[in-house]
Amino acid sequence: MRGIEPRESAIEEAVSYARELESRLEPLDRLDPGDPFVYVSVGGGELGDLVLTAAKRSLGGRSAGIVTAAIDRYQGFPAQDSADLSAVVDMRDGDALESAISGFVRDPRSVRHAVFLEVEAVDTARVFEMATRRGYNVVSTPYGPLVGMDRLASKLLIERLGVPAVEWRYAGSLEELRAAAGELGFPIIVKPVMTSSGHGTSIVEGEGGLDAAYEHAMRHARGRGDEVIVERYLPELRTEGVELTQLVLRHFDEDGRIRTTVLAVGHSRPGAVYVESWFPSGVPAELEREGAEHAAKVANALGGLGLYAVEQFVVGGRVYTSEFANRPHDTGMVTRWALAEDEGSLHLKATMGLVVPAPRAAHPGSFCAARVVLAPDDVAPGAPVTSWSPNAAYSLIRRRGWMGDVWFFGKPTAYPGRRMGLAAACSRSLRAARARAASIASAAEGSISYGALHGEN
Ligand SMILES: Nc1ncnc2c1ncn2[C@@H]1O[C@H](COP(=O)(O)OP(=O)(O)O)[C@@H](O)[C@H]1O
Ligand SMILES: [Mg+2]
Known part of the structure; x- marks a missing residue:
């Protein structure tokens, strides 16, 4: 697949497949x-x-x-x-x-x-x-991953649905990238059509950075790297904005109808990867609702059963829809503490065709925040985890009288910055919940021991 037309037809097919699929989906009753x-x-x-x-x-x-x-x-x-x-x-x-x-x-x-x-x-x-x-x-449907992992297809679907997005262009060569930058004006952000976690992405401040950005995209893309998406870069997102992941659940209700339920998780990221997220989002209700409507349009167009995670930027009183995946999302892992039923459980039941009870906050009136537990930057790539001490985090939580927890993923080896677990805290204050989750994460980080690589002293 290359260029705009094949993606347009893939979307066309995806949308008609969704309608056909929905006519044959049935609830699971036992x-x-x-x-x-x-x-x-x-x-x-x-x-x-x-x-x-x-x-x-x-x-x-x-x-x-x-x-x-x-x-x-x-x-x-x-x-x-x-x-x-x-x-x-x-x-x-x-x-x-x-x-x-x-x-x-x-x-x-x-x-x-x-x-x-x-x-x-x-x-x-x-x-x-x-x-x-x-x-x-x-x-949710075989088209879900196909469209969701392709930035161009995703952007075209978002556009077709009339859902607001940051202004963007497609470029299939360095010349097209130059032209796109000329139209959008700097700063821009250049992303390979197929990547995740910020791989191959660069923020470009001026003409002089274009060659390197294109080169970087080609080197780090998944699959063919000569196609990129260029977006107007919103610097205010970091300073005064917030990001949302709208968790859109498509599931059967008790009358055998497919329903769409949307929950908004808030997050901020100093870089491209997941650091912390929280629920409820704290974003003004009106904007959250607007975002939820946009997210539901995307998920409903692709159809099927299960959870869609739709990423949005909220800045300057506006909501821009950026990308989506048809599965639970890392920022959504906070639902493990924030909701009575986490995103994994919701996804499992919905995709099986079970009736899903309405998701409920586990701590109404409180915010729950989650913060990643990372391997240190100086760990040797591939170093084994030799032990970890759950009590380091638990003692801190107990001493301070916090509502908190830590989830250790159990990965056998590490590399610098690898996500090893998740810390969480809930409080009536979002600021306190975030700060506490960060402290618990840092206690947990200090409690993991890494061994030397085989052959090292
Ligand atoms: N146009 C933009 N303006 C400002 N920040 C952006 C823009 N695009 C991406 N970002 C930042 O980079 C992060 C990763 O970008 P995203 O498009 O979600 O790619 P990935 O597939 O790597 O997650 C976003 O969550 C956001 O923090
Ligand atoms: Mg993203």
Whole structure:
């Protein structure tokens, strides 16, 4: 796929597929251990873990009629020990991935199942083919990952729906990038069409930075790197704005109708990666509602069942929709403490076709904030985690009388800045919740011990 036209037709197909899919979706009314539902998470990091553990926590697990399976690229991944079945494969290798999935779902036409893509570093084209040709149930729809991971397709869909976005251009060459910058004016932000977590992205202040930005995008893109999206860069977002992740849940209600429920999580990021998020968002209700309407339009256009995470920038009294994924979101992990039921559980039940009770705040009147627990910058890449002490965080929480917690993901090895866990705190004050979560995270960071690399002294 290259350029605008093929993406336009992919969106066209996606939207008509959604309508057709919705006419055949049916609620799930019972689980049966004799004919278990098979739930596959492609990617078994903390988000996959959150989804699959809900199958045990709330639905009774294997003996009650739901078998969980997780796939990731390394041994000891977070969801591996919580899933009933697991496989370690390179998920970008279509044959290996298909063989792992088909090992779990032997006959896609007769086994009740769902295949959920937790990450984007997957052979999505193969997964799409498995869904459309061989009948695998890829949730929310097989088009979800295809459109969501392609920035150009995402922007075109957002535009087609009349949803406000930061002004942007597509460029397929350095010359087109120059022209786009000329039209938008500086500063701009240049992003490869296919990446995540800020890889290959640069903020460009003037003409002189364009060559390097294009070079950087080409080097760090996933797949072909010569296509970029150029956006007007909003410096005020960092200083006076806030970011939202609208968690849009498409699920059956008790009357067998598909409904859309939206919850807004707030976050701020000093860089491109996730640092902290909170719920409720603290954004004025009117703006939050406006954002929710925009987010629902995006999710409803793609259709299917499950959770969509729609990212938005709120700045200067306006809401701009930026990108989306059809799965739970890292910023949404705060729902583990903020809601009575976390995003993983909501996604699991919704994608299975179960009726989902209305999500409720766990601590009405309070804010809950989550903050990442990171491996230190000077850790050797690949260094093993030799031990960790939960009590470091627990003692702090207890001494201060805070409402707080820490979630350790259980990754066996680290690299500088790797996300090892999440700390959380709830308080009536958003500022206090954020500060406490940060303190708990730092206590937890100090409590993890890393060993030397094999062969090192
Ligand atoms: N146009 C923009 N103006 C200001 N900040 C931006 C802009 N685009 C992205 N950012 C910042 O960079 C982060 C990552 O960008 P995003 O488009 O979400 O890419 P990724 O796929 O890497 O998450 C955003 O969450 C936001 O903080
Ligand atoms: Mg993003």
